[in-house]
Amino acid sequence: MAIWIDENSKLLIQGITGSQGTFHGGKMIEYGTNVVGGVTPGKGGQNIQISEHNLPVFNSMIEAIEATEADASVIYVPPPFAAEAIMEAADAFDRLKGEGVVVCITEGIPTLDMVKAVSYVNDRPGIRLIGPNCPGIITPGENGGCKIGIMPGHIHAKGRIGVISKSGTLTYEAVAQTMSINEGQSTCIGIGGDPVNGTGFIDCLSAFEADPQTVAVVMIGEIGGTAEEDAAAWAAENMTKPIVGFVAGSTAPPGKRMGHAGAIISGGKGTAAEKFAAFEAAGIHIARDPSEIGAVLKVALEESGLL
Amino acid sequence: MNIHEYQGKQLFREAGVKVLEGVHCKSVEDALNAYDSLGSKVVAVKSQIHAGGRGKGSLFCPDTGELLMEGGVKIAFSREEVENYAGNILGHRLVTKQTGPEGKMVNNLYVEAGCAIAHEYYLALLVDREAKAVLIMASKEGGMDIEEVAENTPDEIHKIWVDIDAGLLGFQKRNLGNSLGLSGASLKSFFHIIGSLYNFFISNDCSMVEINPLVRTEDEEIVALDAKVSFDENASFRHKNWNELRDLSEEEPTETRAKKAGLSYVKLDGNIGCLVNGAGLAMATMDVIKLYGGEPANFLDIGGGAERDVVQEAFEIILEDQNVKGILVNIFGGIQRCDVVARAVLDTTEKMGLNVPLVIRLSGTNFEEGRAIIENSNLDCHSVETLAEGAEAIVNLIGGGQ
Numbered sequence: 001m002a003i004w005i006d007e008n009s010k011l012l013i014q015g016i017t018g019s020q021g022t023f024h025g026g027k028m029i030e031y032g033t034n035v036v037g038g039v040t041p042g043k044g045g046q047n048i049q050i051s052e053h054n055l056p057v058f059n060s061m062i063e064a065i066e067a068t069e070a071d072a073s074v075i076y077v078p079p080p081f082a083a084e085a086i087m088e089a090a091d092a093f094d095r096l097k098g099e100g101v102v103v104c105i106t107e108g109i110p111t112l113d114m115v116k117a118v119s120y121v122n123d124r125p126g127i128r129l130i131g132p133n134c135p136g137i138i139t140p141g142e143n144g145g146c147k148i149g150i151m152p153g154h155i156h157a158k159g160r161i162g163v164i165s166k167s168g169t170l171t172y173e174a175v176a177q178t179m180s181i182n183e184g185q186s187t188c189i190g191i192g193g194d195p196v197n198g199t200g201f202i203d204c205l206s207a208f209e210a211d212p213q214t215v216a217v218v219m220i221g222e223i224g225g226t227a228e229e230d231a232a233a234w235a236a237e238n239m240t241k242p243i244v245g246f247v248a249g250s251t252a253p254p255g256k257r258m259g260h261a262g263a264i265i266s267g268g269k270g271t272a273a274e275k276f277a278a279f280e281a282a283g284i285h286i287a288r289d290p291s292e293i294g295a296v297l298k299v300a301l302e303e304s305g306l307l
Numbered sequence: 308m309n310i311h312e313y314q315g316k317q318l319f320r321e322a323g324v325k326v327l328e329g330v331h332c333k334s335v336e337d338a339l340n341a342y343d344s345l346g347s348k349v350v351a352v353k354s355q356i357h358a359g360g361r362g363k364g365s366l367f368c369p370d371t372g373e374l375l376m377e378g379g380v381k382i383a384f385s386r387e388e389v390e391n392y393a394g395n396i397l398g399h400r401l402v403t404k405q406t407g408p409e410g411k412m413v414n415n416l417y418v419e420a421g422c423a424i425a426h427e428y429y430l431a432l433l434v435d436r437e438a439k440a441v442l443i444m445a446s447k448e449g450g451m452d453i454e455e456v457a458e459n460t461p462d463e464i465h466k467i468w469v470d471i472d473a474g475l476l477g478f479q480k481r482n483l484g485n486s487l488g489l490s491g492a493s494l495k496s497f498f499h500i501i502g503s504l505y506n507f508f509i510s511n512d513c514s515m516v517e518i519n520p521l522v523r524t525e526d527e528e529i530v531a532l533d534a535k536v537s538f539d540e541n542a543s544f545r546h547k548n549w550n551e552l553r554d555l556s557e558e559e560p561t562e563t564r565a566k567k568a569g570l571s572y573v574k575l576d577g578n579i580g581c582l583v584n585g586a587g588l589a590m591a592t593m594d595v596i597k598l599y600g601g602e603p604a605n606f607l608d609i610g611g612g613a614e615r616d617v618v619q620e621a622f623e624i625i626l627e628d629q630n631v632k633g634i635l636v637n638i639f640g641g642i643q644r645c646d647v648v649a650r651a652v653l654d655t656t657e658k659m660g661l662n663v664p665l666v667i668r669l670s671g672t673n674f675e676e677g678r679a680i681i682e683n684s685n686l687d688c689h690s691v692e693t694l695a696e697g698a699e700a701i702v703n704l705i706g707g708g709q
Contacts, residue, residue: 080544107611110512110542111434115471118439135641150611152641152672167587168611169639172671173694176639193586195436222587225436248590251597252606253575272594289598290591291695 002187003162003207003214004101004128005072007141011148012064012073013038014085016048016057020076020105024150026051028074031153032144036068061092065100072101074136074148082106082132083113087120090127099126103148104198107133114196121198129198135168135190149190159184161297162208164201165220166193166227170248170290174218177293183301186214193222201231209239215306216242218293219284223249224270229278236282242300245279246287247272308538309357310552313417315516315534322507324500325530329419331355338393341418342386349421351532352392354379354401356411357557359535364403366395367410375399379413382421389418414556422530427520428487429453429464430501432508434515441469441508443501445483449520475505492527500529512542561624568620570609577602578632579701580625580663582618584609584643592637595694601702604631612642618651626659633705635697636667638677645669645677653684661687664704668697 011028015021016038029035029051037056038048044059058064061073073093077085086104093100102121109132121129130137136149140156147153151172161178163185165171171190178185189204191197201219208214217239221228228247235243250272279286287296301307310318313331320326330341342350354361361379368375376395383389393416402410427450435442446464448456457464465486467479484497500521508516517535524530543549555563565572571586575593579601583589586608593603605628609621625634638648649669656665665688669677681690689704691697 079541108541110545111514111539112441112471112509112512112542115434115439115441119471150642155671165587167585167591169583169585169641169643170587170591172639172641173588173591176670195434196439220587222590227437230437246591248587248594250594251603252590252593289595289695291595291693 002139003204003211004187005137005139005146005148007032007139007144007146008034009072009101009146010034010036010068010070011146012036012061012068012070013076014061014073014089015076016040016055017043018076018078022048022050024076024105025055027150027153028147029053031147032141033147036070037064039064061088062096065092065096070100072103072148075102075104075106075132077106079106079108079110082109083117086117086129086132090121090124090129093127094124097126101128101130101137101148102198103130103134103136104132105134105136105150106131109133109194111194111196114194118196118198130189131192131197133194133197134192135171137187137189138185139187140185151188151190155179156188157184160186160213160215162186162204162211162214162217163188163220164204164217165190166222167220167248170220173290174220174246174293177290178218178297180294181298183297186211195225201227202234205231205235205239205243209241214241216244216297216301216304218297219243219245221245221247221275223247223252223272223275226270228275232278232282232284235284242304243284244287244293244297244300245276245284246290246293247275247279248290308540308543308549308553309557310536310538311355311357311415311417311554312353312534313355313415314552315536316417316531318511318536319507319531319534323503324507325496325528326534327420327422327530327532329417332393332416332418333397333414335390335393335397338389338416338418339386342383342389345418345420347420348384350383350389351419351421352381352383352389352396353417353419354396354413355415355417356401356406356413357554358403358405358411360403360405361401364401364406364410366413367400367402369398369400369412379403393418411557422522423525424522425525425527426523428522429456429519430504430521431515431517431519432504432513435468438468440471441505443467443469443475443483443505445487447487449522453519469505475502489523493523493529496527496529500531512539512546513537514539561628565607565621565624568617569613570607570617570621570624572621572624573606574628575603575605577604578630578705580604580607580628580631580634582607582609582621582625582634582636584611584613584638584640588637588639592635592694592698595698596635596702599698599702600707601698601705604628609643613647615647615651615654618648619655622652622655623659626655626661631663633664633701634666635701636665637694637697638669638671640669640671640673642672644673645671646673646680649677649680653680653686656686664701665689666691666697666701666704668692668694
């Protein structure tokens, strides 16, 4: 089952002729993702050779979806144009199919552009936006699977643990931790660390709770905002499956920006201590050190009679 | 990116936001000329630094450490007072709640005409990440510590969220004005200022605008007596004027150097240098170092897919930091290739030498190649497989915590 994407999902690449689009297009195809084409305005009608596949390039998302019946798109478009790419994808999927998954990898999109784009996506309830500034989403399969984004495919394996994270490389760390206790993943989602993004923790938790393949969830937060606190409160009311949680940034000094635009602590809100406390209050199993996620997950699975 | 109050007020003026007359000064002489030209009996003499809490701060002599004056914002009633205050402020260190104990050197001064204040309010515009919208906050309890107001009397903070498509609507301005108890001429003036500020916020890609205090004068006019403006760095490509507004002396030089190389670096107080890929993993690396009793010397995210020269620059920055007594390299390669990091570390140590213990953890893309490069070299370092092992090793190698 997994969530939102499966091994058969058909994917378009927005920005397919750019270096990022071509490079990661190849990596996604090698992993087994069903890439059906891409969009670069002005280059429609051409074909592009990626990883031994000859893929059609379209001028617009409307044309691309009409021709390929794609289910999802991934955006590797530079920051000045990325929010517009999100809205174009949302419009096209909504018009033609009433639904679609849009994954935006781009880092450095102006926040107010994202306020606009998220508002636009929210007006189209069938559209799911993941990111921006994220590693993407991956559903490992028996052979290969569906990888939409930039994560290293080879560290994953099909399994029963759902992974949600604000951070890129820390997601890989969490995946490696599940593998260290011989557990694979149902779906892993990097929701991104920007202040304004699409899919949030609660959307993911809710989907994992409903997914029969998933038995437990690893959730990786970061300082800044109150998304982790809100997710913890929601989980306490709605989740029956065990959750393991970690929050990065315990040692970040107040008011300093630590790379992710979102990770800013102000006025004593959104600190790691507060987030860990909210996790504990919600019955979430806590790992204080990311290297302990595997061990904590094992205990959580045992307690739930899953091991 | 932050700018100074005097710059913010100039931008306000251009955007139609009412501010008082004021002059930017670099010397005591400038300040005296400003006093003469403003023709106001009472003037405010205001330290310009990128930090809040100036009014309650203290000024110290950078050489002797001697306390020169309490308060970085002064009201002067005479030419002599202007001279005295400006002399105590310029070229001295201002320590406030937000600067840390080392304070900030004050190189700029703003001398502003006075006005007859009837009431002080608080006003702020920012992006609310949870609501994914621009939030406008206002309070009748201005001019004081707003965090205290928010904590003790949250009902005194009034909030409206602006729909990005519809824009700031008339009823929202009216409701906010009413909740501040404004009516008649002052309400009309508030309407004008808040409309101009919202447009300013959007067209300048601000991440925050804070005015504390926003005042009602005895003539029922609403005026911005303060201007804290921060811009969203992601939007710098469409604001060419930001380069002129940037005050590099307010920024840590190493952080500026790192930014130029495409690195994200923040200097910290500890002694373990960290080189990591990814912001989340970089923060987690700092956390785990602390968990094992050490203190990180920096946050350093090399980003995704950094080339050899970028990683070299990153490693050089760490090696040049005099406080660094040990280094932990923690890479979980996704786009980033471990062999690139390994080669860059080797090249840099060959060029600059290595006098402190080094622990390297390589995982993910091309980790075998990376580890082989390190093992086949003469580099004196410890190779580990997990973050926890790495943190424990480096803390032990420098003889436990600090």
